Amino acid sequence: MTEASAAPGRRPIVPFLRLPDDGEPHLVGQRCPACGATYLGHRIACSKCGGRGPFAEVPLSRRGTLWVYSIVHQSFPGVPVPYVVGVVDLPEGVSVRCNLIDVEPRPDAIRFGMPVEMTTGVSQQDKQGNDVVAFYFRPVPGA
Numbered sequence: 001m002t003e004a005s006a007a008p009g010r011r012p013i014v015p016f017l018r019l020p021d022d023g024e025p026h027l028v029g030q031r032c033p034a035c036g037a038t039y040l041g042h043r044i045a046c047s048k049c050g051g052r053g054p055f056a057e058v059p060l061s062r063r064g065t066l067w068v069y070s071i072v073h074q075s076f077p078g079v080p081v082p083y084v085v086g087v088v089d090l091p092e093g094v095s096v097r098c099n100l101i102d103v104e105p106r107p108d109a110i111r112f113g114m115p116v117e118m119t120t121g122v123s124q125q126d127k128q129g130n131d132v133v134a135f136y137f138r139p140v141p142g143a
């Protein structure tokens with residue numbers, strides 16, 4: 001899969017988000033061929049075994065577990081608050097920093113260890129008029 005997998009007019013906000021024409025958006029990791037450790041983002045060496053690759057791109061699960069979160073009450077001008085940021089652990093051993101959506105920004109509405117799933121949304125338009133697509137995590141309905 002390549003960068004060209006993004007449909008014309010849509011661009012991922014981060015290089016590790018894939019927007020395939022024929023499947024669900026997903027994150028990708030880089031897997032060490034020597035030990036199997038998986039990382040988010042480009043790697044030149046493995047921090048677990050020292051392997052130097054080449055690293056293979058692997059699709060990451062769209063579901064994970066909320067490891068930690070914080071409710072943000074103060075942000076840049078124009079950014080609505082409060083909102084929830086978190087770190088989600090994926091089954092591949094990757095932790096993802098993200099915004100958590102579709103949840104009330106109250107401690108009693110969020111719990112550590114809750115199952116979450118990835119979703120995407122258009123966060124802005126770039127100067128060329130493309131939709132810039134961001135990823136978010138949200139609670140798994142009914143879980």
Ligand SMILES: [Zn+2]
Nearest residue numbers: 032035046049
């Ligand atoms: Zn390794």
